[in-house]
Amino acid sequence: MVQEQAPQNVSLQFEDVHQQNESYIVGMWTFLVTEIMFFGAVFATYLVYRVANHTAFWEAHLRLDIPLGFINTCVLLTSSLTMALTVHYAQRQMPKQQLLWLSVTMALAMAFLVVKGFEYHHKYVEGLIPGPNFRFEPAEYFRPAQLFFSLYFAMTGLHALHVLIGVLVMAVMAVLIAIRHSSVQDFIPVELVGLYWHFVDIVWIFLFPLLYLIPR
Amino acid sequence: MSVTVAKPGEVRHNYLNAGDTVLSWLLTTDHKRIAILYLVSVSFFFLVGGLLAGLIRLELLTPQGDLMTSENYNRVFTMHGVVMIFLFLIPVIPAVLGNFLVPLMVGARDLAFPRLNLASWYLYMAGGLIATWAMVTGGVDTGWTFYPPYSSSYSTSQVTLTIIGAFIIGFSSIATGINFIVTIHKMRAPGLTWFRLPLFIWAHYATSVIIVLGTPVVAITLLLVVAERVFRLGIFDPALGGDPILFQHLFWFYSHPAVYIMVLPAMGVISEVVSCFSRKRVFGYHFVAFSSVAIAVIGFLVWGHHMFTTGQSVYAGMVFSLLSFLVAVPSAVKVFNWTATMYKGTIDLRAPLLYVMGFIGLFVIGGLTGLFLAALATDVHLQDTYFVVAHFHYIMVGGTILGYMAGLHFWWPKITGRMYPEGIAKLTALVIFAGFNLTFLPQFVLGFLGMPRRYHWYPEEWQMLHVMSTAGAFLLGIGFILPVFYLLWSLRTGALAGPNPWGATGLEWKVDSPPITHNFEQTPIVTEEPYAYDNHHEPEEVFSGTGASTTKR
Numbered sequence: 001m002v003q004e005q006a007p008q009n010v011s012l013q014f015e016d017v018h019q020q021n022e023s024y025i026v027g028m029w030t031f032l033v034t035e036i037m038f039f040g041a042v043f044a045t046y047l048v049y050r051v052a053n054h055t056a057f058w059e060a061h062l063r064l065d066i067p068l069g070f071i072n073t074c075v076l077l078t079s080s081l082t083m084a085l086t087v088h089y090a091q092r093q094m095p096k097q098q099l100l101w102l103s104v105t106m107a108l109a110m111a112f113l114v115v116k117g118f119e120y121h122h123k124y125v126e127g128l129i130p131g132p133n134f135r136f137e138p139a140e141y142f143r144p145a146q147l148f149f150s151l152y153f154a155m156t157g158l159h160a161l162h163v164l165i166g167v168l169v170m171a172v173m174a175v176l177i178a179i180r181h182s183s184v185q186d187f188i189p190v191e192l193v194g195l196y197w198h199f200v201d202i203v204w205i206f207l208f209p210l211l212y213l214i215p216r
Numbered sequence: 217m218s219v220t221v222a223k224p225g226e227v228r229h230n231y232l233n234a235g236d237t238v239l240s241w242l243l244t245t246d247h248k249r250i251a252i253l254y255l256v257s258v259s260f261f262f263l264v265g266g267l268l269a270g271l272i273r274l275e276l277l278t279p280q281g282d283l284m285t286s287e288n289y290n291r292v293f294t295m296h297g298v299v300m301i302f303l304f305l306i307p308v309i310p311a312v313l314g315n316f317l318v319p320l321m322v323g324a325r326d327l328a329f330p331r332l333n334l335a336s337w338y339l340y341m342a343g344g345l346i347a348t349w350a351m352v353t354g355g356v357d358t359g360w361t362f363y364p365p366y367s368s369s370y371s372t373s374q375v376t377l378t379i380i381g382a383f384i385i386g387f388s389s390i391a392t393g394i395n396f397i398v399t400i401h402k403m404r405a406p407g408l409t410w411f412r413l414p415l416f417i418w419a420h421y422a423t424s425v426i427i428v429l430g431t432p433v434v435a436i437t438l439l440l441v442v443a444e445r446v447f448r449l450g451i452f453d454p455a456l457g458g459d460p461i462l463f464q465h466l467f468w469f470y471s472h473p474a475v476y477i478m479v480l481p482a483m484g485v486i487s488e489v490v491s492c493f494s495r496k497r498v499f500g501y502h503f504v505a506f507s508s509v510a511i512a513v514i515g516f517l518v519w520g521h522h523m524f525t526t527g528q529s530v531y532a533g534m535v536f537s538l539l540s541f542l543v544a545v546p547s548a549v550k551v552f553n554w555t556a557t558m559y560k561g562t563i564d565l566r567a568p569l570l571y572v573m574g575f576i577g578l579f580v581i582g583g584l585t586g587l588f589l590a591a592l593a594t595d596v597h598l599q600d601t602y603f604v605v606a607h608f609h610y611i612m613v614g615g616t617i618l619g620y621m622a623g624l625h626f627w628w629p630k631i632t633g634r635m636y637p638e639g640i641a642k643l644t645a646l647v648i649f650a651g652f653n654l655t656f657l658p659q660f661v662l663g664f665l666g667m668p669r670r671y672h673w674y675p676e677e678w679q680m681l682h683v684m685s686t687a688g689a690f691l692l693g694i695g696f697i698l699p700v701f702y703l704l705w706s707l708r709t710g711a712l713a714g715p716n717p718w719g720a721t722g723l724e725w726k727v728d729s730p731p732i733t734h735n736f737e738q739t740p741i742v743t744e745e746p747y748a749y750d751n752h753h754e755p756e757e758v759f760s761g762t763g764a765s766t767t768k769r
Contacts, residue, residue, distance in 0.1 A: 154443065
């Protein structure tokens with residue numbers, strides 16, 4: 001619900017705040033379409049190779065840490081809830097609750113990155129980083145397993161980069177809300193960050209089963 | 217048709233005299249000024265790409281490689297391709313004419329995201345300079361297509377930096393696409409319904425959809441090539457477990473639609489110009505509008521026709537072949553409708569219309585020869601020959617560049633407030649048309665005889681055709697140099713244009729030339745169909761604004 005007397009910060013090119021908000025939302029969705037195509041290309045690449053090397057990919061995926069992946073899935077799903085709460089309080093113009101839930105979302109996002117960091121470290125210790133130090137048994141699956149881990153790092157790395165960008169954007173947003181900056185008095189900026197964050201979560205919802213839960 | 221002359225002694229405020237420091241240009245968020253920034257930069261890169269084309273044609277004068285080594289020849293044609301495609305053809309019409317005209321045509325004060333628009337120019341310049349620097353210092357010899365494993369594992373040239381440059385330029389294109397989509401959806405003036413939009417806008421909308429859906433795919437694909445090159449990740453190199461054909465699928469998923477990114481905006485220009493100088497509505501407006509969308513949609517389903525000889529499944533080949541034939545339908549709809557627009561029209565044979573007629577002729581040849589390549593059997597013979605080279609130059613030079621020239625002349629009075637000199641402009645249009653055909657018609661023959669592309673040694677008996685082609689290229693070069701001089705000359709000495717020198721319809725002609733910084737004194741209200749030439753017979757000042765003041769909000 002938009003408050004009747006929401007402070008209006010309308011850029012010169014727009015007729016009114018209504019047109020501005022709608023433009024922002026359409027712009028964000030269009031941007032998310034480009035993101036879907038961006039991730040979609042890597043997903044497609046992965047699926048092509050997984051179909052071609054099913055057994056090897058299955059063997060390789062056993063080296064992933066399913067419990068940690070599951071924890072991260074729960075962390076990100078919860079962060080989607082807290083982000084929804086942030087938007088909810090932004091719409092009701094309640095900056096304190098907004099700040100609280102935004103901070104929780106950031107904390108969860110960082111928790112995700114920490115867990116991901118541990119996972120990457122384990123892979124490094126086990127010699128699963130593609131390149132000259134890559135080791136994999138049984139040897140017949142060496143090449144496709146290296147392909148699997150190349151794609152694993154490309155996909156999760158790209159996703160982690162998006163999480164990191166999300167944290168930075170949320171940090172800026174939190175500061176703006178804390179100092180009651182005029183640009184965040186309307187709820188639309190928070191909603192835009194929310195849209196982006198839900199997208200990042202959804203990407204993980206696809207990544208987790210694709211990489212961690214390969215059927216035999 | 218006479219030129220409307222503004223009252224003497226009166227200096228009106230406009231976007232050009234709104235600030236004259238360098239910083240006022242480099243930090244501008246005015247879509248019109250950003251269009252000028254793009255105009256200067258794409259012209260620069262066009263010059264670079266053109267000089268490289270000149271080098272290629274010089275080398276091909278003789279059957280032996282006597283101007284450069286094979287390695288250098290590879291570098292020169294690669295750089296010609298990269299510069300022309302990524303830095304000139306893809307941005308040229310959307311970023312110059314589209315940037316200038318989309319807000320004016322929809323009756324908005326600017327694009328939805330002016331700062332994003334400026335950022336797109338900086339990304340373009342950064343990517344362009346990185347790629348050019350890489351190619352000048354180390355050269356790239358992979359061809360503009362960057363096929364792995366050559367580009368990822370074997371080439372010793374500056375592939376990584378060039379690809380990073382192309383990657384950055386991709387984001388500039390995405391920024392422009394998002395801006396156009398939002399502006400066209402949300403910022404149309406009251407009364408400007410979808411079917412009252414100029415066809416230029418429809419074309420740019422379809423183009424933006426392709427940019428938004430296609431560019432990210434090529435961006436990530438090129439990034440994977442870099443990852444393979446730098447970290448030895450092994451995604452496309454068969455020696456590392458990958459599949460090089462997958463790269464080709466992903467690459468052409470963008471790069472075939474990219475052809476429509478190049479040609480659809482030109483088609484938008486053609487619709488505007490043909491209607492104005494025929495004094496008629498565009499024949500079958502709805503069909504022309506939807507054919508743009510149809511080309512954008514079908515264009516995404518035909519990429520496999522670049523890969524008939526790579527060993528993809530025959531059934532896939534048949535489907536791709538059939539779908540490629542289908543693209544001919546909306547393309548033909550446009551050509552027939554433009555021709556029908558001119559039929560029984562009151563033709564005013566100005567330079568832009570000459571370019572349009574050139575476009576229609578060359579696009580038909582380019583399109584029909586495309587059918588040879590879309591057919592499975594003939595493509596096996598013609599794949600990677602000069603037939604392909606001639607075919608895509610007919611679409612890209614004959615289509616896109618002629619469309620751009622038509623648009624640049626048509627809107628020159630709007631952009632600068634001055635008329636270009638008509639006589640020499642017409643002459644130039646004829647020179648370009650003649651030079652173009654002399655360059656590329658012989659290449660169809662060469663290709664059919666078996667001359668492969670990307671080679672600079674060839675049998676003696678083909679020399680005559682190559683000499684014709686080189687002669688044509690220099691005529692074409694003269695044709696592209698001339699406008700630089702007479703258009704710059706017109707900035708000082710051209711007749712003052714007045715708001716609407718062509719008596720054209722469309723919102724952009726209802727404001728001053730050049731327009732004020734925020735385009736409209738009041739938000740216009742649209743009450744009529746587009747191209748209502750039945751209602752306006754003579755060029756006139758339909759609405760020239762109320763004076764020198766800029767409305768501030």
